[in-house]
Amino acid sequence: AQSVTQLGSHVSVSEGALVLLRCNYSSSVPPYLFWYVQYPNQGLQLLLKYTTGATLVKGINGFEAEFKKSETSFHLTKPSAHMSDAAEYFCAVKSGDSSASKIIFGSGTRLSIRP
Amino acid sequence: GAVVSQHPSWVICKSGTSVKIECRSLDFQATTMFWYRQFPKQSLMLMATSNEGSKATYEQGVEKDKFLINHASLTLSTLTVTSAHPEDSSFYICSARVSGGSSYEQYFGPGTRLTVT
Numbered sequence: 001a002q003s004v005t006q007l008g009s010h011v012s013v014s015e016g017a018l019v020l021l022r023c024n025y026s027s028s029v030p031p032y033l034f035w036y037v038q039y040p041n042q043g044l045q046l047l048l049k050y051t052t053g054a055t056l057v058k059g060i061n062g063f064e065a066e067f068k069k070s071e072t073s074f075h076l077t078k079p080s081a082h083m084s085d086a087a088e089y090f091c092a093v094k095s096g097d098s099s100a101s102k103i104i105f106g107s108g109t110r111l112s113i114r115p
Numbered sequence: 116g117a118v119v120s121q122h123p124s125w126v127i128c129k130s131g132t133s134v135k136i137e138c139r140s141l142d143f144q145a146t147t148m149f150w151y152r153q154f155p156k157q158s159l160m161l162m163a164t165s166n167e168g169s170k171a172t173y174e175q176g177v178e179k180d181k182f183l184i185n186h187a188s189l190t191l192s193t194l195t196v197t198s199a200h201p202e203d204s205s206f207y208i209c210s211a212r213v214s215g216g217s218s219y220e221q222y223f224g225p226g227t228r229l230t231v232t
Contacts, residue, residue: 041226102164105151105160108158
């Protein structure tokens with residue numbers, strides 16, 4: 001079965017600094033990977049996804065992630081943090097085949113931005 | 116496009132009562148819908164997968180008699196929490212997959228916060 005592990009339940013960076021949120025996956029087949037953001041008391045918003053093709057994926061709000069098979073990683077980055085980036089971020093993986101597939105989430109990383 | 120709504124957005128009920136949460140795909144048909152539960156400061160845990168016109172598939176450890184799921188149409192799935200208790204208080208999020216779409220795209224609703232007193 002596929003799974004993801006997020007390293008660090010809480011990350012704090014200064015405004016304007018690099019954001020790096022770590023995610024490692026476990027999968028016996030080529031994985032489909034996702035990053036979602038959740039603002040307080042709200043649902044999920046898809047930031048970006050990797051399915052096949054280019055390993056560097058660009059998403060919304062200036063975020064990007066790179067799929068590294070050799071490291072089984074899919075870390076999320078943003079060159080310059082903004083106060084509005086403060087939220088909970090979830091890495092996720094598609095588990096299962098075709099019509100039986102479902103999305104499984106990591107434990108989440110709370111991103112705080114210091115002024 | 117691909118908007119999923121939930122109703123209500125929040126609900127408070129007394130212990131022992133039942134509460135129904137609706138999940139609707141507003142601009143697409145969804146053969147498959149998913150129900151997740153999120154406790155405070157925790158991740159989303161998949162509860163069950165429902166397919167239109169058939170019984171839901173529950174994840175291990177989820178009581179199917181307590182969490183009744185009905186997916187009677189291609190745009191509506193409901194989750195009924197029966198005989199609710201305070202430990203059922205949580206944030207419930209549904210998601211839907213577009214019928215005939217890719218096998219991995221899931222669109223998420225805004226969530227329903229349930230508080231059982």
